[in-house]
Amino acid sequence: MSLVRNYLIFFSVFIYFNNQLLANELMSFDTNINAPLKVDADKMYIDKIALEGGLSGSVNINQGPLNFKADQMKFIFTNDVSLPLVTNLYASNGVVISNQDMTATGNNASYSVSSNEIILLGNVIVENNLTTLKGNKLLIDLETGAIDFMADDKQNNRIKGVLMQSEKKDE
Numbered sequence: 001m002s003l004v005r006n007y008l009i010f011f012s013v014f015i016y017f018n019n020q021l022l023a024n025e026l027m028s029f030d031t032n033i034n035a036p037l038k039v040d041a042d043k044m045y046i047d048k049i050a051l052e053g054g055l056s057g058s059v060n061i062n063q064g065p066l067n068f069k070a071d072q073m074k075f076i077f078t079n080d081v082s083l084p085l086v087t088n089l090y091a092s093n094g095v096v097i098s099n100q101d102m103t104a105t106g107n108n109a110s111y112s113v114s115s116n117e118i119i120l121l122g123n124v125i126v127e128n129n130l131t132t133l134k135g136n137k138l139l140i141d142l143e144t145g146a147i148d149f150m151a152d153d154k155q156n157n158r159i160k161g162v163l164m165q166s167e168k169k170d171e
Contacts, residue, residue, distance in 0.1 A: 028145040030099045032064030033116050037086060041073075051084075052076050061089070066142070068111065068118070069096040087113055095120060097140065102128040104138060104147070116142040124149070 042057025054074045061068040071093035077084045089111040097104045097118060107122030118140040126133045126147060135149040 028147060029097070029102055029104075029140055029142075030065040031142045031145045032066070033142050035064030037113075038062045051079055059091070063142075065099045067096070067098050068109075069098075070094055070109070085113070089113070102126065104140070106138065118142065 039055065039059070039061055041055040041059040044053065044055050046053040052074060054072065056072045059070050059073045061073070068089070068091065070091035072091070074090045075086050076088040077086050089109075091109040091111070092107070095106050095109045097109065097120065104120055104124065104126045106120040106124040109118055109120045111118045120138040120140070122136065124135050124138045126138065126149075133149060137150045139148040139150060140146075141148070
């Protein structure tokens with residue numbers, strides 16, 4: 001009897017961890033933090049005194065498999081004369097973060113290049129072919145690709161969505 005109980009416990013733990021791994025795979029971004037930031041925009045300005053710049057007009061920043069789009073972006077860079085580096089990006093108006101398997105949209109975003117994370121704020125929607133989640137604040141860890149929805153300080157904005165929906169969407 002104890003042998004059967006041990007098998008059942010092992011099988012339950014195995015199923016639990018496999019489901020956790022499947023959920024993590026289903027809701028993570030494919031990223032490459034070592035890839036360069038490639039920029040495509042209609043307009044750009046740089047203020048070398050303030051160590052900031054801006055991009056506007058259908059801005060698209062690509063970093064390996066990850067695309068970061070918005071109508072406008074502001075960036076902060078270092079004061080290194082030989083090789084100035086972007087440290088932070090701030091996006092507004094129609095923010096879309098995507099790769100081939102997943103898309104996240106929201107009102108505003110900040111990308112900390114040094115921390116390798118993006119925070120997406122306001123009317124956040126994350127979708128892949130099986131799952132749709134909605135919330136107010138999303139953290140994307142660019143080292144691992146993991147996403148983490150967070151409620152606001154007052155816990156008024158709950159996370160809502162559909163997990164593991166069928167691939168055929170109802171019309």
